[in-house]
Amino acid sequence: MTELAYDVVVIGAGPVGENVADRVVQGGLTAAIVERELVGGECSYWACMPTKALLRSGSALRAARQVPGAREAVTGDLDAAAVLARRDSIVANWRDDGQVSWLESAGIALHRGHGRLSAAKVVEVTDADGATTTLTARHAVVVATGSGSRMPDIPGLRAAAPWSSREAAAATSIPRRLAIIGGGVVATEMATAYAALGSSVTVLARDGVLPSVERFAAEQVTQSLREAGVSLHVDAEAVSVHRDDAGTVHVDTSQGERVEADEVLVAIGRTPNTQDIGLDTVGLTPGDWLTVDDTMRVVDGGDWLYAAGDINRRALLTHQGKYQARAVGDVIVARAKGEKVDDGRWGRHVATADERAVPQVVFTDPEIAAVGLTAAAAEAAGLRTRVVDYNLGAVAGATLHADDYQGQARMVVDEDRKVIVGVTFVGPDVAELIHAATVAIVGEVPLDRLWHAVPAYPTVSEVWLRLLEAYGR
Structure with missing residues (x-):
């Protein structure tokens, strides 16, 4: 077993964790970051970047068709293979060499493996070969492990090998028929993308289409999806799912209908990635979201434990997570140096914009x-x-x-x-x-x-x- 000490240890090397580590290093502290998958995290490889790459080609084509002169120059539909190839390029073919190189240039130590809290200010990292490294934080541990797709307990769903948002973002081919369970941002964006790429898309939106936005905006998206050929089943809930021996997925709905598809995407929300990071060793509950104050310090987590990004459930958006990361990095440095933390409403060391000033774009059409x-x-x-x-x-x-x-x-x-x-x-x-x-x-x-x-x-x-x-x- 190897034992090392740093001023700050960050669990999770997504954009939030990277920004925390960079901020504390710029503040004069040492930092280590722990990652079990790819450096760059969900946004870089399975969310923001690949999904917007899938959407962009269709958006550009629609824009050209809305302007005379350009419209006449458009002679065909999207080339799905070219769209997927561009997506692959944008995610660096799921290689994180560039991100690792950036960590090195920023002076941040990387430890690959699964990180778990084992005691106050102590993180144990188990690598792919089973070797363990113990990292001790002199000042703070920051949890930035993000969230994953929530999978409901619908009879037969798990056995049907459903897509989560990850599979939708990283698909290697376009299904002829795609069923989507959910009506929120991921559901509507992927309905937009896959309809443009040639799929016959059916959406089961139990709570309606984009229920959290202004109704006039949701209604325009609803109309546009229908015009694009998407079959919208509003107020419909999937009650059972079955994939037959031929590979066809059958989804029975609460409205008595059966939807048949080649793939089914579940997009009904997120769940915190806290199930196996050792929360129980410090008196917290595995699987729970982590509640924080405006300095991102975990409530009931002692004076050393922080949580930034999706994991604290304040605003499940990459840009807000990076904003929190900058705030928490600054506050850790300030506290480590014994400085007074400016905790005013718009103070530099707090993330108060998460309360009433959260921007979001839904990249539908x-x-x-x-x-x-x-x-x-x-x-x-x-x-x-x-x-x-x-x-x-x-x-x-x-x-x-x-x-x-x-x-x-x-x-x-x-x-x-x-x-x-x-x-x-x-x-x-x-x-x-x-x-x-x-x-x-x-x-x-x-x-x-x-x-x-x-x-x-x-x-x-x-x-x-x-x-x-x-x-x-």
């Missing part, structure tokens, strides 16, 4: 880009609000962007403070609009000041002026 509170969530939070809607298709930049541009923008204003607390855009290529909204919300920019942020003409961003005009002075 059309895209949905949202940040902050929906109108319903703002009302439920007790805010006195005014909701302003505007037709994106009426903005000059949108008419240039595509013929018959269909989209909508919504701004939710806190009337007492005269600041924006929520924005939602739906329409083609609205993803790039959302950061301006994020800045406005996080910066709590008064509406009177936003009048002086003049959008360039003719761009789709001119919608900001139109929203302010609709609100009035």
